[in-house]
Amino acid sequence: MQTKALLFISLAAILITACTEPPSQVPVYRVAKNTLIHKVSTEGELFAVNAVSISAPSTLQGPRFIATLAAEYSEVQAGDVVVTFDASQLQKAQVKASTGLAAVVADQQQKLAEQYNEQTALGLEQTLNSHEFSFADRFNIDDVQIRSRLEIIDSLQNKEYLGNKREYLDWQEHSFSQRSAGELELLQLQRGQQQSLLHQAQSGLEQLEVRSPHQGIILYETNWRGEKPEVGGMVFPGNRIGSIPDLNLQHVKLQVIEQEAVGLLAGQPVTFSLTAWPDETLSGSIVSVAPVAQSRERRDPRKYIEVVVAPTVQDPRFLPGNKIRAEILVNSIPDALLVPLQAIFSEQQQLYVYKREHSRFVKQAIQIGQKSLSHAQVLTGLQTGEEIALLNPESTI
Known part of the structure; x- marks a missing residue:
C-alpha cells in the first residue's frame, strides 16, 4: 500500500513538471541589451583613379x-x-586587293582596246557608206532614153538602202558611245573598290x-x-x-554580395589589409556604392555590388591589382535590445517571435529597427530578460 502511494506521488510530480516547463528540445534565447554591430567582410583590389587607356x-x-x-x-x-597584332589576315587581304586591282586594270585596258577596234571598224563602215551614197547620188540617171525603167528603179532602191544604212550606222555609233561609257564606268567603280580595300589593308598593317x-x-x-x-x-x-x-592616387574596389550590401552608404568606415601583408591593418572610407548588382564570373550565380573605398593614406606598397581583404562597418548601435534573426518569424507582413510564458510559448508581435548579419534591434514587443524560442516550437511538437 505504501509502495502504491509513493508511485502515485512520483507520477503526479512528473505530470506537474511536464505542465510547468516547456518542451526541453526547444532552444531558448534570453533577450538582453548589447551593442549592435553590423560589419560586412569582403574582398577586392586596388586600382588607380587616374590612368591613360x-x-x-x-x-x-x-x-x-x-x-x-x-x-x-x-x-x-x-x-x-x-x-x-597578327598580320596574316591583313596580308591576305592586301594580296587579294592587289590581285583584284590588277585584274580590273587589265579589264579596263582590254575593254579600251575592244572599244577602239569596234569604233575604228564602225568609222570605216560609215566612210564607205558615205562614198557609196555620194557615188549613187552623183551617177543616178533617170532618163528612160538612156537607161531602162528597171535599171532606174534598181538605182533608186540602192540609194534608199544606202540612206537607211547611214541612219542605222549613226544609231549604232550613238548606242556604242552609251554602252562604252557604261562599261568603263562600271570598271572604274570596281577599280575604286579594289583600291579602297587595298588602302584599308595597308592602313591596317601600319596600325x-x-x-x-x-x-x-x-x-x-x-x-x-x-x-x-x-x-x-x-x-x-x-x-x-x-x-x-598614375600610382600617386589609388583606391580600393570591393565586391560585396548583393544580399549583404543592404545599408552600405558613402562615408562609412572601412578597415582593410593587403593580402601580401595580412597583419597590417589600414583604414579608409566608402566613396561610392554602385546602384546595380552585376555578375562577376560566368559560373557564379551570385551578383555583387561594387564599392569604391578611398584609403586614408596612400601606402608606398600600393600597386594596382593588389588583392585586398576588407571589413566595412555598416552600423554600430550601443545599448540595443537584440534578438537573433533566426528567432524572428513573419505572417501576413507582421513580424513576431515565440515568447516563453510559464509552460508554453506564445506569439508576440514585434517591431525591429536596424539589423546586422545575425541580429536585429527590437523596438517594441519585448523587454530585457524575457526568453524567446530560437526555433518554431509548433514544428518541434
Missing part, C-alpha cells in the same frame, strides 16, 4: 588576334610597343602596333569573364586592352 585602334576592320604582349606590371617608356603614350607600368584590363588579354586572344576595334596608371 590603351585600346585597339578603332580604324581596324574586324577583330584582330594578339601576336605579342608586353609583360603586365613591366615598366614602359614613351613609344615602347605594348601590343602587336598593328600599339605603343605607350608615356612612361609608367602597364596593366591589362579584365573582361566580363575576369580574363585578361593574352597572346592569341581576339580583340575588336576600339576595345580597351589596358592602361598606364
Whole structure:
C-alpha cells in the first residue's frame, strides 16, 4: 500500500513538471541589451583613379588576334610597343586587293582596246557608206532614153538602202558611245573598290602596333569573364586592352554580395589589409556604392555590388591589382535590445517571435529597427530578460 502511494506521488510530480516547463528540445534565447554591430567582410583590389587607356585602334576592320604582349606590371617608356597584332589576315587581304586591282586594270585596258577596234571598224563602215551614197547620188540617171525603167528603179532602191544604212550606222555609233561609257564606268567603280580595300589593308598593317603614350607600368584590363588579354586572344576595334596608371592616387574596389550590401552608404568606415601583408591593418572610407548588382564570373550565380573605398593614406606598397581583404562597418548601435534573426518569424507582413510564458510559448508581435548579419534591434514587443524560442516550437511538437 505504501509502495502504491509513493508511485502515485512520483507520477503526479512528473505530470506537474511536464505542465510547468516547456518542451526541453526547444532552444531558448534570453533577450538582453548589447551593442549592435553590423560589419560586412569582403574582398577586392586596388586600382588607380587616374590612368591613360590603351585600346585597339578603332580604324581596324574586324577583330584582330594578339601576336605579342608586353609583360603586365613591366615598366614602359614613351613609344615602347605594348601590343602587336597578327598580320596574316591583313596580308591576305592586301594580296587579294592587289590581285583584284590588277585584274580590273587589265579589264579596263582590254575593254579600251575592244572599244577602239569596234569604233575604228564602225568609222570605216560609215566612210564607205558615205562614198557609196555620194557615188549613187552623183551617177543616178533617170532618163528612160538612156537607161531602162528597171535599171532606174534598181538605182533608186540602192540609194534608199544606202540612206537607211547611214541612219542605222549613226544609231549604232550613238548606242556604242552609251554602252562604252557604261562599261568603263562600271570598271572604274570596281577599280575604286579594289583600291579602297587595298588602302584599308595597308592602313591596317601600319596600325598593328600599339605603343605607350608615356612612361609608367602597364596593366591589362579584365573582361566580363575576369580574363585578361593574352597572346592569341581576339580583340575588336576600339576595345580597351589596358592602361598606364598614375600610382600617386589609388583606391580600393570591393565586391560585396548583393544580399549583404543592404545599408552600405558613402562615408562609412572601412578597415582593410593587403593580402601580401595580412597583419597590417589600414583604414579608409566608402566613396561610392554602385546602384546595380552585376555578375562577376560566368559560373557564379551570385551578383555583387561594387564599392569604391578611398584609403586614408596612400601606402608606398600600393600597386594596382593588389588583392585586398576588407571589413566595412555598416552600423554600430550601443545599448540595443537584440534578438537573433533566426528567432524572428513573419505572417501576413507582421513580424513576431515565440515568447516563453510559464509552460508554453506564445506569439508576440514585434517591431525591429536596424539589423546586422545575425541580429536585429527590437523596438517594441519585448523587454530585457524575457526568453524567446530560437526555433518554431509548433514544428518541434
